[in-house]
Amino acid sequence: MDKNIYEPVKCRVIEVITESPTIKTVILKPEKEFSFLAGQFASLTVPGVGEAPFTPSSSPYEKETLEFTVMKAGRVTAEIHNLKPGDTVGVRGPYGKPYPLDFYKGKEILLVGGGVGLAPLRALFFALMHTVKDYKRIVFCCGAKTPDDYIYKGKILDEWHPLCDKLPLCFRITVDRKDEKWKYGEGVVTKTLDGLDVDIKNSVAVVCGPPIMMKFTTLKLLEIGYTDPQIYLSMERKMYCGVGQCRHCLIGDLFVCKDGPVFTYDKLKGKPNIWV
């Protein structure tokens, strides 16, 4: 008999990290191995409460534990924020299509992330770093509202940023409004695309963030010379089944769950209400 598609893999909560006033990362230990590829997502169940889809923020190469970085936005996410080490949750998946890393080989990869949108990009970043020599360069543009809202601050600023001296890697870091201690850029994340020294013809741009940020980043990328198929957007919709049955996540005829969740802009153009 086929495995029941709705039966989650049980996971024990190992640790809950507060990333910002509204964002936490939960580290889970699945009862059996749960593998995913960068770009794929999973449905996270809080028993008796509900289920919601998230892209893991941990490395796809990490087989022991699984991490999700979650912004408190509604009923299920509020319960995720209340989780304590030792609690039980469930994951179903992985679902959706991964980033086409083979296609990215030899290219300059521009990552543009805003707020909690950095979470899926973190998994992608780990995957890229795993075989970093395969790529010409990684340019990571990160944004958040304020320094307090910056997630993975310790990692990005203290661990990853220093790697730029040794590897084909570069960070462009900004906040919308800085405070007195902030020593990086100020302005919305699209500002980091000004004066970009990237060979655009041999590049792809991967964008993840709130809809308004993705919209303006896409417009800016088009303005500086990227074409529609070079722009990879992480789409978000209400979702239940994750497998293309319940139809909640449709953007026009496209299923975010099985055709996405990452789409190139050419696929989305002309579909109803894409920037929500």
Added chain:
Amino acid sequence: MDTLYISNKDWESFIRGKIESRKIFAPFDFNGTLFYAKITAENADDIVYNRARPVEPLKLFLFPFKERVSPSVEGIGDIVVMGPAACDLKGLEILDRVFKDGDYKDPCYAERREKTLIISFDCASPYPVCFCELVGLHPYPEGNFDLNVSRIPEGFLVDIGSDKGRVFIGEDQKFFQITDELRKKRDEGRRKAGETIKELNRDFDFTNIENLKGACQTELWRIPKEVENCVQCGSCTNNCPTCVCFLLEDTGNRKEEMRKTKVWDSCLFPGYARMAAGASPRPTLYDRYANRLLCKYWYMVENFGMKGCTGCGRCIAGCAGKIDKRRVITEVLREKEKV
């Protein structure tokens, strides 16, 4: 396809002979309207043959309104459903693709489908809301049934559509090969029913229905005045033979148990697509109303290679706002052409 003839009396006793061994549902007239009910020794003479489709869509038997899916339910029994019409059978193709034939299988659908024997009927007296002919179908089944029953004054013509249907008939000696004359008689009745539906729909124009592709501008759907009468009750989606949307409820306890229950949902409900922080891709009533029709005539065409509308007219008959979708579509297509 084999077609057999059986007299009125023999068919009735044939069905009576089956009710002991299995649950058989068939359409009955309740105050002028057809609903499915279980056949019993008492009501077996009252089955309504070949009038039109029952009120309930066939999906009700295969995709229950609410069902636990993890852990999945067990003990699905054999049933026979008599009376679905061609529009219902066409809808099965979408249900099958969604729940059975894709990469991911629903935990119960395939088994339930296997254990359901379908005896469809021709439609001889279509409702004013019926419009199968507008979407390229006819009021008589052409496939997707195990048996199909056409009533003629002399008795019943029974098409055998599957091995399951053949086994159901078994070695019964009361079925005979049909004559050309009987077949002609049936074809004439079918032609008339088709003409009736065309006549009922002469004010509506679906000629360029594929132009609904891309018709997602909210303003376009404000033009047909009646759309504002939608009260977002979900009657159209519940009664639709191809609406498959559902949500998952977590019904376990708060500690460890993870039980999931599948419940029908409706894209007309404001909460259907609303995300955690409150944003919705379809914030207005017009967006939601449009979405359902775009799903039928655009998205499902891309997803399954067929329209998601089979012309059963249940969404019109059941509409609390008395919206006639045929008029709305005709108007929207006309407006779109102007642009």
